[in-house]
Amino acid sequence: MSVKVEELVREEHPMEKLLRMDRIPHIWCPTCGLGTTVTALAAALEQLELDLDNVAVVSGIGCTGRVAGYMKLDSFHTTHGRAIPFALGLHIARPDLKVIVFSGDGDLISIGGNHLIHTARRNVDLTVICVNNFIYAMTGGQVAPTTPITARSATSPYGNYEHPFNLPLLAASSGAVYVARWTALHVRRLTTAIKEAITKPGFSFVEVIAPCSTLYARLNKLGSGLDLMKFYHDNSVIRHGADLKEVDIDYQSKIAVGKFIDIEKPTYIDCMNEGGKRAFGDKYKPYGGGNGGN
Amino acid sequence: MKADPKNVLTGSHYLDGNYACAEGAIAAGCKFFGGYPITPSTEIAERVSQRFPLLGGVFIQMEDELASMASILGSSWGGVKSMSCTSGPGFSLMMENFGLGIMLETPCVLVNVQRGGPSTGLPTLPGQADMMQARWGSHGDYEVIALAPDSPQESFELVIHAFNLSEKYRMPVLVMTDECVGHMTEKVVIPPAEEIELLERKYTDKKPGEALPFEPTSDGVSPMIPIGKGHKFHITGLTHDYRGYPVINAETQEKNVRRLIDKVNMHADEIIWLEEKDVEDAEVVIMAYGISSRVIQPAVAKARKEGIKIGQIKMVTVWPFPEKRVRELAGKVKSLIMVEMNYGQVFLEMDRCAAGKCRTYLVGHAGGTVHNAVDVYNTIKEAVK
Known part of the structure; x- marks a missing residue:
């Protein structure tokens, strides 16, 4: 007996619970790494069996900044670079919620770089997922603080000559308690990392190396999105606990991936409560959230 | 609703305008303050940082004014009355996220203790030259509400009033004081809590799936949509429709911007306060x-x-x-x-x-x-x- 196609079609998309289906199709290009990264977040949330009413996503501006608009969660699309301080306010008002910042390298590392390092320093209980495609994609492929030396972009047409940031080193040295890097190819490992990051109390940072075939790959003649995935396959080296000084990414170099940092440290709110007790003794009541209001 | 007696320092005090602003915020039920030190506004942040720990509030000294303004928007969406203060160059830096506050229709209060400008100007001396920046400082078309206290007593009262206006009209409200009022010490009478009337935020009574973050209403002000209640709402600084979804066309822009303008203009007679x-x-x-x-x-x-x-x-x-x-x-x-x-x-x-x-x-x-x-x-x- 042959099966009719209709019998195999599922009425519900498997991720429907987590996506705003009324906003699909999304704006991302074919072969963009964001699709798999969002899938990894959705899978992580499902596997953690969290009450989705208590999860919020905050994004900044850019291609990755659009993630907040596609997740069926309380979600905030804020200003360029300011997703982290917005998320900080939200977290302090409602420490019972899981607040996830999902944004890109230009947003979080360039214009929002100061907020990243200070929020990591304070060890605010946020999960930051930073999609690094080595370029400003939304605006047409300009050089980023992550663009490897010699890579071409719309504003480094003869090849970039600035030193890029090493994001895991930056996050860890600023105070993050969980730091991992995977590529958009490593969907299962990335999902595990996101799960660990969400569960970890304190500032967690997950870098996701993701293909931008429309701009980064085209400007550098690296082939299609699939070619980039093959490149990640052949050139990613799993190095859990690596010396972070050695995880720089050079142009088309090997990419060190893995879980680099996973340590325990009191969170911002823990420290605030400790400070309150130190100063006021029993008169101080541990902070448990804002005025509620709703 | 009346103020919580815990938050109100009832009695006669000898306070400067900046401390009086802080007491006004506390009396109004402010529980989150993201600030950055800048003369001549700093004493507001200092006073709040002294008073908050035993009142269940959080003062956080942010890394800059960009972050201060962004943080109070986040906390306001978390359901907490929120405030920041600044002066001079800090006001310029806050304009970016002040605009986001306008666009997301977020209640919060921002005090600008004005000093002489432009640029670093006169950090320790008064000015009133940020008034047009208050009106037009963030890009785009919108309306604002700005109050101008003339004394420490009025600083206390107008900060409370600013919180009430911000909740009523669902928008950031500016208190435009100056170095002179901020650093002038006078008698401030703080009334008993039961004499301080506070306006609470209006939340939607609709169920998840039915509530819209920017629902059209006859008075031009949409009720807020609470976080963490299953609404799974989306809001964006992009031009958006009633659902909060970005829609990039002239028609939606017209409706979005008109709402921001109309909700103030419709109620201008009620808001305007002249003596x-x-x-x-x-x-x-x-x-x-x-x-x-x-x-x-x-x-x-x-x-x-x-x-x-x-x-x-x-x-x-x-x-x-x-x-x-x-x-x-x-x-x-x-x-x-x-x-x-x-x-x-x-x-x-x-x-x-x-x-x-x-x-x-x-x-x-x-x-x-x-x-x-x-x-x-x-x-x-x-x-x-």
């Missing part, structure tokens, strides 16, 4: 706000003693501008005078509304000190001719 004196039979009306409204008093008193029919209007709210009232008066009086510590910002609005129907005068200077009463008096003499 008028001797205006009924006046030949000349002198207008001022903040500290300038006190500085003009000796000159006005002398003029009246000399028989000059001069009335005065203290603008407790500067924005929205009292357009209707100024148009009315312009048809009746010989002259209108604006006294402000700048080279003619709010004056331009007064002059526009006078529309050539009376003479208009500015008593202005670049800031650094309050006005000399002689300059005010001489202008009155000129204006009454």
Whole structure:
């Protein structure tokens, strides 16, 4: 007996619970790494069996900044670079919620770089997922603080000559308690990392190396999105606990991936409560959230 | 709803304007303050940081003013009354996320203790030259509400009023004080909590799936949508529809921006707060706000003693501008005078509304000190001719 196609079609998309289906199709290009990264977040949330009413996503501006608009969660699309301080306010008002910042390298590392390092320093209980495609994609492929030396972009047409940031080193040295890097190819490992990051109390940072075939790959003649995935396959080296000084990414170099940092440290709110007790003794009541209001 | 007695320092105090702002915020139920030190506003943040730990509030000194403004928007969406304060260059930095607050229709209060500018200008001396920045400082078209206290007592009261307005109209509200008011120490009477009326945020009563973050309503103000209740709402700084979804076209832009403008304009008569004196039979009306409204008093008193029919209007709210009232008066009086510590910002609005129907005068200077009463008096003499 042959099966009719209709019998195999599922009425519900498997991720429907987590996506705003009324906003699909999304704006991302074919072969963009964001699709798999969002899938990894959705899978992580499902596997953690969290009450989705208590999860919020905050994004900044850019291609990755659009993630907040596609997740069926309380979600905030804020200003360029300011997703982290917005998320900080939200977290302090409602420490019972899981607040996830999902944004890109230009947003979080360039214009929002100061907020990243200070929020990591304070060890605010946020999960930051930073999609690094080595370029400003939304605006047409300009050089980023992550663009490897010699890579071409719309504003480094003869090849970039600035030193890029090493994001895991930056996050860890600023105070993050969980730091991992995977590529958009490593969907299962990335999902595990996101799960660990969400569960970890304190500032967690997950870098996701993701293909931008429309701009980064085209400007550098690296082939299609699939070619980039093959490149990640052949050139990613799993190095859990690596010396972070050695995880720089050079142009088309090997990419060190893995879980680099996973340590325990009191969170911002823990420290605030400790400070309150130190100063006021029993008169101080541990902070448990804002005025509620709703 | 009445203020929580825990938050209210009932009694007579000797406070400066900045401390009074902080006490006003605390009495209003503010529980989150993201700030960054800058002269001459810093004492507001200092006072809040001293008072909050035992009141269940959180003061956080952010890394800069960009982050301060962004953090109070986040906490407000978390359901907490939130405030920041700044001065001079800090106000410029906050304009980016002030615009986000306007666009996301987020209740919060921002106090600007004005100093002389531009740029670093006069950190320790007063100015009133941020008034047009308050009105237009973030890019795009929108309306604002700005209040201008003239004393520590009024600083206390107007910060509470600002919180109420921000909740009522679901928008950031500005308190535009200045170095002089901020650092002036006077008697401040803080009433019992039961005499302080607070407006609570209006939340949607619709179920998840039915509630919209920017639902159209007859009074132009959409109820807020609470976080963590299963609404799974989306909001964006992009031009958006009632659902909060980005829609990039002229039609949605028109509806979105109109809502921001209309909700203030529709209620302008209710929002505008003027204190008028001797205006009924006046030949000349002198207008001022903040500290300038006190500085003009000796000159006005002398003029009246000399028989000059001069009335005065203290603008407790500067924005929205009292357009209707100024148009009315312009048809009746010989002259209108604006006294402000700048080279003619709010004056331009007064002059526009006078529309050539009376003479208009500015008593202005670049800031650094309050006005000399002689300059005010001489202008009155000129204006009454």
